[in-house]
Structure formats: C-alpha cells, structure tokens
Amino acid sequence: MPLILEAVGPRVLRLRLGSPGGKDYGILQDLTPHPLKGEAGEGWLRAVFGEGELRLEANPLRLRLFWRGREVLTSSTDGHIRGGLRLPFLARGEGAWSLALALESGEAVYGLGEKFSSLNRRGGLYTSWNEDALGVNTERSYKNVPFLWSPRGWGLFVHTTARTHHGVGYPPWSHRSYVLLAEEEGLDLFFLLGSPAEILKAYADLTGHAPPVPRWSLGVWWSRCYYSTAEEALAVAQRLRVEAFPGDVLLLDGRAWLEVETRCTLDWDPRRYPDPQAFVAALKGLGFRLCLWEYPYVSVHNPLFHELATRGFFLRDREGRPYVYHWDPEPFGQLLTPLPPSGILDFTQEEVVRWWQERHRSLFSIGVDVMKTDFGEQVPEEAVAANGDTGKHLHNAYALLYNRAVYEATPERLVLARSGFAGSHRYPLHWGGDPQADWEGLAASIRGGLSWGMSGGAYYAHDVGGFYGTPEPELYLRWAQAAVFFSHIRFHGTSPREPWYFGEEVARAVRAFLRLRMRLIPYLERTMEESLPLGLPLVRPLPLAFPEDPYAGGFADGEFLLGPDLLVAPVLRPGGEVQVYVPRGRWYDLWEGRAHEGPDLLSFQAAPERIPLLAREGAVIPWGSYASRAEEVALEGFLVVGEGVPSLGKKELGRISSGFHLGELL
Structure with a gap:
C-alpha cells in the first residue's frame, strides 16, 4: 500500500494510506498544493515543506515532525519491558486503522468538537460520532470534529466521516500517548504546525472560514419550550417591549407551531395558526424577527409520507424500503411529547434538497427569518442513501448536508443548528444541547461552547437557564450574565425563561446586563470582522x-x-x-x-x-x-x-x- 505525502500550504502536511470509504461531502475546501522537497535513503525518508519537516524511519516505523527546527511531534515511544514498542506508530486491522503519537508529561490537548468535560482532553477517551446527548453531562455530544491540537505546536485533522476514537493520554491504553482508532478502510491525515492560532487558521483554510452573520442575530433571542398559542407568544413579545428588555428574535419551538403527530413538512398547525401571515405581521409590528423550529424527519402519519416514499426521498433499509426511524420513548420520560415513527430525508439527493428548500421558501415569503435546525444525529448505521453510502459514513456527514440545505435557502444565510461536524462552521450558527438547569449544567454549557471554538467554530449560544428543570433565581441570573459575553445569546427551557418569572431584583439585573450586551454590539462586530479571516472564535x-x-x-x-x-x-x-x-x-x-x-x-x-x-x-x-x-x-x-x-x-x-x-x- 503506497504512502502518499502532500503539502497543503506552508504548515500543513497530508499523509494518506489506502482509500477511505464513503463519499466526498465537501469538507475540504482548499487543497492548493505547496512545494514539498523530499529525499530518501535506505530505511528513511525526509520531506520539507515551508518551515516544517517530516522524517520517517523504518524498523520500527517512526515519525518525527519539526517546525522551525524544533521537534513538535513524534510517534509513540511507549515501550515494553521485553523490548520494542508496546504501541506501534501505525497498525491496520479489518476495516480499521490505529495511529499512536507520543505526548510529553503535562502536555495539554484541545479540540474534538463540542465536548462538555474539561477542555484539556488529556486523560480521556473520546468518540467522534454525533449523538443526541440528552444533556451536557457525558462525553456524548451533538457536534463532533476529529480535529485536535496541542500548544506544543501540532494539530491533527482526521479526514473521514466514519466513527473515530481518540485516546488522549487515556491510561487504559497509554497515559503517555495519543492513540487514534479510525473505523476506516484507509487513512487520510492532515498534520498542522505552528502556534494554536496558526493551527486554527490553517484548519480554516483547509475546511473553510466561517462567514459573517447579520447584526440582528447578535441581539437577544427569546424562546421557551414552548409557547402553546399564537396569543401566548405575542403576549410575551409585548411584555418584553413594555418592560424594556432588549429582544431581536422570538423563537417558536417544535410544538409551538407544528402538529407533533404529523411533523415535519413545515406546515403550520391550522388549529392554532389559521392565519400564519397575520401572526408573523403582528410579531414584526413589535419589532421581532421570527425563528421556527424544524427537524429533517417526516412522520408516517403525515399526508405527504407515502408520496415522498414513492419518490425515493427517504433513506432506505437493506431491502430498499423507506427506513422508518422509531424513537426510543424512554430518554424523554414524561417531559416531552412522544415522537412519531418517521422517514429520514435523504439529503444526498439534489432533488430532495431542492424540495426541502422550496418548503422553506414558502415560510420566508411570509416573513419568517431563520430556522432552528434541531436534531440531525439519528441516521442509523444500517440505513442506505441514494449515493450508496450507509450510515457508517453518512451519520456524521448528515449534519453538514442538513444544515447546508437550510442555510443556503435562507435569505440572510443563517441557521440555529444543534448538530454539526467538520465543516459545519461554514453554516452558522450553533447552540449547545439540552443542559440541566443547575450550576453544573451552566459550567458544562460554557465548556461546550469554548470547546466548539477551539475546534474551528466561530459562534455559539447555550440555553440560558438550562433546558430541563427550573433554575433557581440566582442561577438564572448568573447564566444570563455569562451568556451576554458569548457570540450569541438565547433564553430557552422547558419552563418559562422570561426574567419576570424570577423576581424583581433578578429581572432588574438581567435587564442591565442585556443593555450591556446591546452596548457591545459594535465590539462584537469588530471582533467578528477581525476573527473570521484568522479562523478564530469570537470567544x-x-x-x-x-x-x-x-x-x-x-x-x-x-x-x-x-x-x-x-x-x-x-x-x-x-x-x-x-x-x-x-x-x-x-x-x-x-x-x-x-x-x-x-x-x-x-x-x-x-x-x-x-x-x-x-x-x-x-x-x-x-x-x-x-x-x-x-x-x-x-x-x-x-x-x-x-x-x-x-x-x-x-x-x-x-x-x-x-x-x-x-x-x-x-
């Protein structure tokens, strides 16, 4: 099996072995070749690119990477008492590869997408596989990116949409090594060298830079799960104005505007919204933009289900029938409405993408501004797409396809997305999942946002007050104060999150901090303008x-x-x-x-x-x-x-x- 080395820019080296499975989902945006000077002898190879240098030695196979003459990375040095290495640098099994790199004592490692534990990944085992995490309390997360870096001067991006596992100084494997296990037929790796900021810039050059977002999105978003009627939503908007709380966006969550049993083909619930255009106009009259919830699944009870199935718009099972996803009712308990069995839209087909975008345009035509693109983590491994991929490779890529489709249909180029993968930062913005309404939920939500920023994401918001449970007034206030200083701020939860529910003193303090938020809008805009070309997050x-x-x-x-x-x-x-x-x-x-x-x-x-x-x-x-x-x-x-x-x-x-x-x- 040939080893292929390429330089992609002055600080990025690509190493390929074999051919990874899965289709090309457009994660890589710029592969401009850069000069690579190589020389080889018996049992060794040397390649120089920009101020970087790679040395490979045989017997045993060993990698060494240098940046500006300083060694920043080497293959694992974890040896065995019998002699030799306990962990080989590279190993191949059936349908999988492993890679082992040495870590220095005390060396920190960051990245891997949105993770809610300590930002320093050292000591943990992490899996890059999008899941409905049902909170922020475990390693599971909604936005995974197989990209990590060390302040020592190196970064690594694993170019695959398959499941990868990352033992970052994980003691059961090796406390002195980073071990990658990729469930792939081939290996496609990008080594990025330099300072942390230079590594993030190189990653953005490789996978695309986040675009600017409209000014109104930097304002305050108000939501709860959920406003049960149009009258209730309008009453909240009116009171926010009367009590002088800043607000730019009102968000109607899933049950607020859709009929649950038949969702989701983006049809208003006619019983509660007999005249959607009049409702939108009334909200606009109060100075609010409107965000609506969605997910990319169509209930078997929807009148369009059989037509869409006949047209081949859903992912299929191994026998070629529409794959019907049955939701596990247990995780939600009595908190949320049970979800109906549903087909999963197949966004690998351009016809499906166009149809879905057209459904959105009918909403935008009456004044809807933006969509909350929820879910996107449910593609089973056994499901089959029209392009031939199974869920093994589509599962993670689905978030990219789903949010891209909606983003490109939205006039102001914005979504509020929960799921994400490598490249998703090109389709902002993202919010953290469903945090528990307690102090640890607040701390984990902040870590999730910071972790997303260290993995290439420019923007982030979290549910102020926590999603499930009711926050005590002090917690609610502290959560709002922290959220003011993130790129985006949204109040949301399963119980009311408007300030007047938490007492006059808390409401007064929240109002003052939201006023501070508005004062900082020019600073946020300047930060956005300066940060995006550099691949840096706002936070x-x-x-x-x-x-x-x-x-x-x-x-x-x-x-x-x-x-x-x-x-x-x-x-x-x-x-x-x-x-x-x-x-x-x-x-x-x-x-x-x-x-x-x-x-x-x-x-x-x-x-x-x-x-x-x-x-x-x-x-x-x-x-x-x-x-x-x-x-x-x-x-x-x-x-x-x-x-x-x-x-x-x-x-x-x-x-x-x-x-x-x-x-x-x-």
Missing part, C-alpha cells in the same frame, strides 16, 4: 489566547476572552465568589477602574449585579448606544483602557482607569 479560552502562559490552562474551564480585549470570569457556583486568573500584562476592572498586573490570582466577591469583567490595557473598545434591538444600535464612541493610552482621535466616552464605573454607562 477565546485562555489556552488559545495565551498559549505560552503555563498557568492559563489551569483556568481554561471557566474564564474566557470575548474578542481580544475583554476578560470574563462567569460566576459558576452559588454565593458569588470567583477566583480570577489575570494573564500577563495590565488589566483594568471595568466596574471600578482598578488596575491589576498579571500574572496574578484574584478573589472576587461578585454582587448580584456584577461578574468579574476586565479589559486589556491599550484597548480601544467601540461602544454602542442603547437600543431595544441590535439593528438600532449606533456607534456612540469608544472606551479607552489605561492611563496613558491615546484615544486615536476617536470620540472618547470614558477612560477605564482609576475611578471608572461601568454602571454609569449602562
């Missing part, structure tokens, strides 16, 4: 922002930066006490103007109306006027951070230094 975990700081990784699971200049430390437990790590440099407390010199560890006692929020010295932060909708925000001026920093001729609204108080600008 940055500390190991990504400060890869050379040996202490930053210890605070990765809570703190983060919004853009380059705002350091946020969410309150993740009752009582308001927060430990804040201040990175190197001078940072100013936005509430009091006090300067802190890093590196340092501070203790904050956060009052209900505050969370720790610091700004980097030298920053000039665009500041917006207050408005109830993001589209109405105007640039008011700039906050200048530090004593001796020039305002660059811009309108200076305030200088963040001793005596500054953010509350005065809210």
